[in-house]
Amino acid sequence: MEKARIALLLVALAAALALPFTAGPFWTGLVTQMYIFGLLALSVDLLLGHAGLFSLTHASFFAVSAYTVAILHVRYDVPTALAAPAGILAGTLLALVFGLAVRTRGVYFILITIAFGYVVWGVAHRWSSFTGGDNGVTNVPFPAIGAAAITSHTQYYYLVLAAIIVCGLGYRVFMRSPFGLGLRGIKASESRMQSLGFRTSAHLYAAFVLSGALASFAGVLYVYYNKFVNPVAASFPVSVEAALMAIVGGTGTIIGPFLGAAVVLGLRNWVSSFFEMHASIMGAVFIATVLWAPQGLVGIAGRIRARWRKARRG
Amino acid sequence: MAENALRIDELAKVFGGLAAVDGVSLTVPAGERRVLIGPNGAGKTTLFHCITGTLRPTRGSVKLFGRDVTRLAEYRRTALGMGRTFQITNVFPDLTLGENLALAIVGTDRRKWVLHRPMQAYEGVRNQALESLERVGLAGRADQPAKLVSYGERRQLELALALNTRPRVLFLDEPCAGLSPAERQRISQMIAGLPRDITLLMIEHDMDVALGLADRVTVLHQGRVILEGSPDEVRANAQVRDVYFGHA
Numbered sequence: 001m002e003k004a005r006i007a008l009l010l011v012a013l014a015a016a017l018a019l020p021f022t023a024g025p026f027w028t029g030l031v032t033q034m035y036i037f038g039l040l041a042l043s044v045d046l047l048l049g050h051a052g053l054f055s056l057t058h059a060s061f062f063a064v065s066a067y068t069v070a071i072l073h074v075r076y077d078v079p080t081a082l083a084a085p086a087g088i089l090a091g092t093l094l095a096l097v098f099g100l101a102v103r104t105r106g107v108y109f110i111l112i113t114i115a116f117g118y119v120v121w122g123v124a125h126r127w128s129s130f131t132g133g134d135n136g137v138t139n140v141p142f143p144a145i146g147a148a149a150i151t152s153h154t155q156y157y158y159l160v161l162a163a164i165i166v167c168g169l170g171y172r173v174f175m176r177s178p179f180g181l182g183l184r185g186i187k188a189s190e191s192r193m194q195s196l197g198f199r200t201s202a203h204l205y206a207a208f209v210l211s212g213a214l215a216s217f218a219g220v221l222y223v224y225y226n227k228f229v230n231p232v233a234a235s236f237p238v239s240v241e242a243a244l245m246a247i248v249g250g251t252g253t254i255i256g257p258f259l260g261a262a263v264v265l266g267l268r269n270w271v272s273s274f275f276e277m278h279a280s281i282m283g284a285v286f287i288a289t290v291l292w293a294p295q296g297l298v299g300i301a302g303r304i305r306a307r308w309r310k311a312r313r314g
Numbered sequence: 315m316a317e318n319a320l321r322i323d324e325l326a327k328v329f330g331g332l333a334a335v336d337g338v339s340l341t342v343p344a345g346e347r348r349v350l351i352g353p354n355g356a357g358k359t360t361l362f363h364c365i366t367g368t369l370r371p372t373r374g375s376v377k378l379f380g381r382d383v384t385r386l387a388e389y390r391r392t393a394l395g396m397g398r399t400f401q402i403t404n405v406f407p408d409l410t411l412g413e414n415l416a417l418a419i420v421g422t423d424r425r426k427w428v429l430h431r432p433m434q435a436y437e438g439v440r441n442q443a444l445e446s447l448e449r450v451g452l453a454g455r456a457d458q459p460a461k462l463v464s465y466g467e468r469r470q471l472e473l474a475l476a477l478n479t480r481p482r483v484l485f486l487d488e489p490c491a492g493l494s495p496a497e498r499q500r501i502s503q504m505i506a507g508l509p510r511d512i513t514l515l516m517i518e519h520d521m522d523v524a525l526g527l528a529d530r531v532t533v534l535h536q537g538r539v540i541l542e543g544s545p546d547e548v549r550a551n552a553q554v555r556d557v558y559f560g561h562a
Contacts, residue, residue: 176432178420181409185417188406195366195400196421197392197479206427 016161020154028157029225030269034262035160036221039167040238041245041257043214046171048243049251050180051207052187053105056239057098057113060120061212063234065091065219067124070137070229080143087220088213094120095212102204117239124231136230143224150224160221167214168254174210175254183207215242248289250298259297317379319344319483319513320365325374326537327360334360336537337374342483344379347514349524351548352534353557358517359401361534362487365515366398367391378483393422397481399472401488401517405460411471412456415443418478442478450474450504466497473504484508486516490523502527525549533557 020028040062047053069087072078078086101112124131131137142150143159150156174180185193186200193200223229232238241264249260267285272278293300320342327335335357342348350358363369365376367388375384383391406414419439420426434440444456450470455463460471469489476484489505490498502523508514518524525531525545533541533548535557541548548554 173432174429176434177429178416178426178431178433178436179429181413181417181433182420182426184409185406188408189404191368192400192404192406192475193417193421194388195368195392195398195404195479196418196475197389198417198421198426199387199389203426 020157025153029153030265031262032153032157032160032225034258034265035164036218036225037242037245037265038258038261039164039221040215040218040242041249041261042167042171042254043211043218044239044242045246045251045253045257046211046214047207048246049253049256050175050183050187051204053102053204053208054110054243055101055113055208055211056110056236056243057101057117057120058211058215058242059234059236059238060098060117061091061095061215062219062222062238062242063120063124063229063231064094065216066223066226066229066233067131067137069220069223070140071130073140074137079145081145084143084220087223088216091216091219092209092213095209095216098212099205099208102201102208113239114236117234117236121231121234121236124234132230134230136228136233138228140223140227140229153225156225160225163217163221164258167217171254179203179206244286244289246296247294248286248296250296253298256296256298263297317344318342318377319346319379320515321377321380322365323375323377325361325364325376326372327357327364327369328372333537335364335371338534338537338539340532340539340542342513342515344482344513345510347527347529348516349528349531350515350517350534351519351521351524351531355536356534357537358534359487362398362485362515362517366396366485392479395480395482396485397476397479397483398485399476399487399489401491403465403468403472405468405471405475407461408459410457410459411447411452411463412440412443414460414471415446415456415474415478416440418475419443422479446474446478450477451500466493469493469497469501470504473501477508481512483513483515486514486518488517488519490518490520498523 019031040058044055044058047055065087068090069083072083072086098116101109101116104112125133142156144150150159182193182198182203186198186203190200222233245260245264246257247260248263249258250256264282268278268282271281275281289296295302318341320340322338322340325335325338326333338361350361352358360369364371367386371384375382377383378391378394378396381394383394406417413433416433416439419442425436447453447456450473452467452470452474460468463471473489486505490501493501498520505514505527516527525548528545531543531545531548532539533554540557541551541554543551
């Protein structure tokens with residue numbers, strides 16, 4: 001990596017570590033959300049940015065995992081050490097089923113994932129005896145493993161920060177692995193990949209399950225932050241926003257989905273404080289991104305840097 | 315004794331009411347270099363697609379070294395030793411030439427499933443990719459994205475991709491299509507220099523290239539084989555002249 005980029009990452013890390021001391025609890029909470037939804041956006045981008053599959057069902061894994069953790073904690077008093085892995089497992093099992101969507105491509109893939117998403121939302125919404133219906137499941141405690149217990153939002157902020165750093169590093173290895181390169185190959189030319197000996201549907205299926213597992217992990221982080229989960233977590237807009245975060249930030253990168261999450265959540269918080277129809281502002285941002293900056297913020301940064309270099313040379 | 319690398323029986327592919335391939339039988343002994351010729355629309359590429367598994371034939375069978383592969387998926391056929399190039403250049407434009415080849419190299423083994431190790435850590439893959447690029451005349455280009463190299467170089471890359479799946483039978487679909495005379499010569503020399511134990515089935519429009527490389531030639535017309543013979547026999551045949559070159 002270039003020195004400039006390492007320096008930038010170190011500055012960002014220092015700022016992230018200092019945040020709870022310099023900003024108030026409101027900002028700490030908002031940034032925690034940015035990390036969590038950034039991770040969800042990253043899971044969506046695993047398919048979108050690398051394999052070229054546009055999934056609109058990732059809220060399902062996120063929510064199923066969150067519900068599993070919440071229900072185990074609140075109703076069965078299961079400790080974190082079991083509840084959190086169970087959440088990831090439940091979301092991943094669902095991804096094993098929904099992964100069948102990779103039998104389709106393009107617009108059919110998008111449509112089938114939308115349909116899957118509505119099934120999960122419908123269950124969360126209507127099966128009230130189990131899911132709590134619209135009220136959802138409330139009073140989820142902070143995570144605690146043995147004597148190590150989180151007792152404040154500040155502590156939880158650091159836990160989430162550590163989690164996304166670990167995920168980001170793991171993701172980086174994955175991107176460069178033969179498997180990750182294979183996904184980019186499929187995105188570029190599936191027919192060529194098949195003739196090179198790749199069983200592309202199996203490759204995409206594995207990527208789908210992996211991506212679902214990552215979304216499930218984001219769901220675990222979410223429910224401990226939010227303290228409750230209701231059908232909104234499983235709703236279509238959550239899936240759409242996760243995809244749009246990835247696009248606004250820059251697909252095919254690690255930092256992009258997190259930047260996108262920061263923009264979307266930051267803008268929504270700010271605009272909604274003075275403008276009722278804040279959703280339309282978000283819409284406008286997405287349209288502008290797709291039209292003028294399809295590579296997202298990361299792409300814009302790259303273009304500015306290229307221009308700089310040119311100016312310095314010329 | 316010459317084992318048959320490829321045996322095709324009564325293969326047909328019907329699109330709607332049109333039989334693009336209409337009962338083709340073909341036997342290619344191991345090690346032979348066979349060229350398929352025929353006018354546009356003769357069904358050459360469709361026949362290729364049916365043999366390599368891109369398309370399912372309507373009827374008929376395909377045997378690779380005696381093994382029936384008619385119903386096997388394309389990736390399985392690649393694993394069994396079929397390698398191919400495409401008529402319309404089919405490489406990975408956003409990946410570097412080195413990455414293009416790395417995919418071809420790991421495609422036929424288990425390393426393609428590895429998640430926890432960067433591709434670059436596989437020194438063997440890197441070396442094989444560099445060697446292969448050098449062999450097709452692309453030395454020193456490993457780190458360039460495929461979309462930035464010339465069309466002719468992409469054709470060379472296409473050939474290198476096919477060769478790195480360790481093919482026993484290699485299918486080349488108009489390897490020289492759209493190339494300048496100099497580039498064409500370079501590619502045909504490359505093909506001529508391939509190891510003789512690779513059986514070759516090749517579609518080629520350029521008669522000089524085709525007849526220069528072929529041990530035997532099969533002429534296809536309207537989905538059927540109309541002649542099979544040595545290059546000299548084909549050159550001398552009046553019927554071929556008629557369908558292939560048009561009426562004089």
